[in-house]
Amino acid sequence: MPAQIHEERTQGLMALIARGLVETSAQRTASSLGDRSQYIGMSDIGRALECPRAAVGRKLFGNGEKLVHQHDLPSLLARQLRLQRGHWFEAGIAQIFRQQRLPVIEQLEIVTSHHGVPIRAHLDFVFASTVGQPTVRILELKSCENIPATLYSSYETQVYGQVGLLHSLWDQPAFGVHGELEKQGGSGFTFPQICREKFGVEMPVHPSEVDIEAWVLCLSMSDAKAFGPYLSEDTMLALCLNKAEELWLEFDASKVSGAGLDGLATAQGFHPLCSWCEFNADCPKFDGLDQPQWSDTLERLKDLKARQGELEVEISEIEDGLRTAYALSDVGGSWINAGRHRFRVSAQNGRRTLNKEQLRLELLAVLGEEKTDAIIARCESEGKPFDRLTVSRINMRS
Numbered sequence: 001m002p003a004q005i006h007e008e009r010t011q012g013l014m015a016l017i018a019r020g021l022v023e024t025s026a027q028r029t030a031s032s033l034g035d036r037s038q039y040i041g042m043s044d045i046g047r048a049l050e051c052p053r054a055a056v057g058r059k060l061f062g063n064g065e066k067l068v069h070q071h072d073l074p075s076l077l078a079r080q081l082r083l084q085r086g087h088w089f090e091a092g093i094a095q096i097f098r099q100q101r102l103p104v105i106e107q108l109e110i111v112t113s114h115h116g117v118p119i120r121a122h123l124d125f126v127f128a129s130t131v132g133q134p135t136v137r138i139l140e141l142k143s144c145e146n147i148p149a150t151l152y153s154s155y156e157t158q159v160y161g162q163v164g165l166l167h168s169l170w171d172q173p174a175f176g177v178h179g180e181l182e183k184q185g186g187s188g189f190t191f192p193q194i195c196r197e198k199f200g201v202e203m204p205v206h207p208s209e210v211d212i213e214a215w216v217l218c219l220s221m222s223d224a225k226a227f228g229p230y231l232s233e234d235t236m237l238a239l240c241l242n243k244a245e246e247l248w249l250e251f252d253a254s255k256v257s258g259a260g261l262d263g264l265a266t267a268q269g270f271h272p273l274c275s276w277c278e279f280n281a282d283c284p285k286f287d288g289l290d291q292p293q294w295s296d297t298l299e300r301l302k303d304l305k306a307r308q309g310e311l312e313v314e315i316s317e318i319e320d321g322l323r324t325a326y327a328l329s330d331v332g333g334s335w336i337n338a339g340r341h342r343f344r345v346s347a348q349n350g351r352r353t354l355n356k357e358q359l360r361l362e363l364l365a366v367l368g369e370e371k372t373d374a375i376i377a378r379c380e381s382e383g384k385p386f387d388r389l390t391v392s393r394i395n396m397r398s
């Protein structure tokens with residue numbers, strides 16, 4: 001097949017997938033979360049703590065996007081795959097819980113208001129049991145590129161809000177499952193009522209008699225880690241509600257004045273979400289000069305870096321294959337000659353490293369804190385300052 005036709009077909013397939021992802025994302029958001037411009041959700045609060053501008057942007061413009069220019073295809077595809085991975089994980093985990101017949105409510109919705117601000121929390125999974133001690137467990141799923149060592153504060157805020165609302169609204173008609181609430185004529189259940197309705201169990205009248213915890217399960221494509229437990233805390237709930245109010249007022253003011261995102265505070269310092277943020281094209285955090293002559297160079301650098309990653313994977317696969325071939329050849333340490341090259345696999349000692357923390361503890365036990373710190377300070381050296389090049393993607397909104 002001629003190269004140009006091959007390229008056109010490849011691009012056609014990718015564009016089809018990208019458009020499909022955008023459409024299903026919009027449909028899923030509408031059916032599971034409703035119109036997000038009509039309330040403040042727990043994830044909005046987490047986002048507002050990180051970047052008020054991005055949080056208001058999502059409220060004003062949603063995160064819907066369109067494929068307008070073919071050259072935006074790779075970045076749109078990357079963003080959509082990243083966004084939708086979470087939904088796919090959720091469907092897979094839900095399937096596991098259903099198969100195990102666990103008493104779990106999926107997408108429990110809590111509807112409330114604070115100082116007139118409409119607030120909704122959507123809880124991915126809520127388990128309820130009265131076997132032994134009455135127990136409720138909230139499980140929030142998060143999909144991550146890499147599993148973090150500690151949980152991001154925006155995620156923690158979100159689950160503190162969820163567990164705080166469940167606890168504080170326990171006996172209020174604030175609970176339902178999105179979609180089912182409308183069928184009930186909009187009036188919700190209390191939490192004990194919804195447990196009776198769903199599982200036929202009688203929960204205590206007061207949440208103080210119930211063991212309630214929230215957990216976050218972070219999932220990447222090849223790893224998983226649970227963070228928790230998070231318990232209901234009045235101060236954390238107050239923080240969430242106040243942040244919700246602040247965000248609602250900022251959203252309202254931007255809407256009424258038509259000022260868009262002008263004048264809103266941005267995330268400070270390095271923020272990993274900035275490269276994915278759909279409002280980064282005109283974000284004041286990246287104010288700078290226009291020098292379009294560097295565009296091709298930056299595109300080329302991006303392509304080379306992408307190829308570098310692919311090459312590294314390919315190199316490692318070939319090296320693993322050669323190691324396996326050598327082990328199976330049983331040549332007793334000899335070289336294997338192959339054309340103009342030869343190869344051999346030999347055992348090497350592991351790299352020696354110094355455990356600085358362990359050394360400090362050992363020195364502390366003998367010399368005490370002052371001398372230990374002085375010795376470590378004398379032995380530490382700082383590398384020469386260097387110039388770091390940061391290249392960041394600009395996400396054009398259609």
Ligand code: SF4
Pocket residue numbers: 051053054266267271273274275277278279280283284285
């Ligand atoms: S680019 Fe970063 S700082 Fe700017 S709005 Fe987006 S998240 Fe906030």
